[in-house]
Amino acid sequence: MPEIESTVPRRQLGRYLRELRQESGLTISEAADLIERGSSTLQRLEKGTADRVRVLDVEALCRIYDADDTTTAALTGLAQQAKVKSWWHEFGDLIPENFDVYMGLEAAARSFTSYHVELVPGLLQTADYARALIKIGFPAESEVDHARRVQMRTRRQTLITRRTRPAIMNVVLQESILHRVIGGRRVMSTQLRHLADVSTRPNIELRVLPFTAGMPGGRLTGQFIILDFGHGVRGGTQEPRVAYVPSHTGDMYLEKEHDLHRYDQAHGAILSAALDAVSSRDRLRQAAREFDREC
The missing domain is CATH 1.10.260.40 (lambda repressor-like DNA-binding domains)
Structure with missing residues (x-):
């Protein structure tokens, strides 16, 4: 227990x-x-x-x-x-939309196991890529507010770049992310090279799931992040793991073991179909060069 x-x-x-x-x-x-x-x-x-x-x-x-x-x-x-044993949290009447519950979990996590199908995850975004997304997501805000959001996202990345006990990331990106243009071709070229470079860090494993992989596991799997909080001073689990599943209508935080087991299985199937780490870096750099040629 x-x-x-x-x-x-x-x-x-x-x-x-x-x-x-x-x-x-x-x-x-x-x-x-x-x-x-x-x-x-x-x-x-x-x-x-x-x-x-x-x-x-x-x-x-x-x-x-x-x-x-x-x-x-x-x-x-x-x-x-908190009165509910296990919950599906929808940002609606109870929690203000501009209060990010996930960020508190992220700050405490020791490792992230994730699969992304549309966008580069926030912890791996360049400032320009993040800025382009923020401008689209918050069109009514001022440039000052946009800059603050970019700064906040950049600050979050110290979790994986700090010298002492950086968080561990095991990330799989669907290949479509490499071709979805966010912020323009130069922004994409820089972002893809950043992914290739950061994947050489010992605490980060980044793999690309190619188009040719089909549908690993035989079913659609949307984006998910499994957060692990490491061990306490006595060697036991510090906090139970959580699977975070974002969606347009509400974010889910799943804690039950059978739910986590299903996401572990999904990630295993996706990982087995993905390119290895070296081939993934090559694919990222190749896509970056293609954007450079089109600039």
Whole structure:
């Protein structure tokens, strides 16, 4: 059994509450006194192991931490979702659309196993590629807001580039990503060369699933990311793995072992049909040269 058996909403809620408390300069004891709860209760809440999550406690903590309206609404929504054992989270009434639940999980993960069918994953995007996507996705925002979003996406990439314990990535890209033009041909050429270069890092394995591979496993598999959170100080699992499945109408966070097993199998089938690491780099650089010729 894992050391911590918390659902996604609980652990996300705890992580954000801990960050808010630390930013406010309060200790667990001081914050607990202010909401008239025990220190152990708040500690369990921050660890994502509380048996019961009280929305009133979360609202009170947001007030004493001076959380903004968006954050308060998001954490209140997470508190409500925490009552559900396993959840399909749709960004709608409970969580504001501009509050990214996934990023909290990403920041805590030790490894990512993923398959992408349309776009280069955010952790591997160049600034120009990211900027082109952000301008399309947020057309009403100002250039300043676009720049901030690009900066945030670039900052996320320190997860895989930092010197100490960089996160591990095992990525498969469908070949269509190499030909989908985002931001223009020069942007694509630079992006593809970046992928080829970054795939030489020891913590990153990047493979291309070619068009000729057909349909591995015999069924359609959309984009997914399996996040693993590593091991605790006593050697046990730090947190249960999560399969993140984004979609246009709502994102899913799957925790049950049988769901994770199915995605493990899907990734295994896709990986077995993909090009090896060296051939994948060659394919990326070849596609980059084709964009260069067309510039």
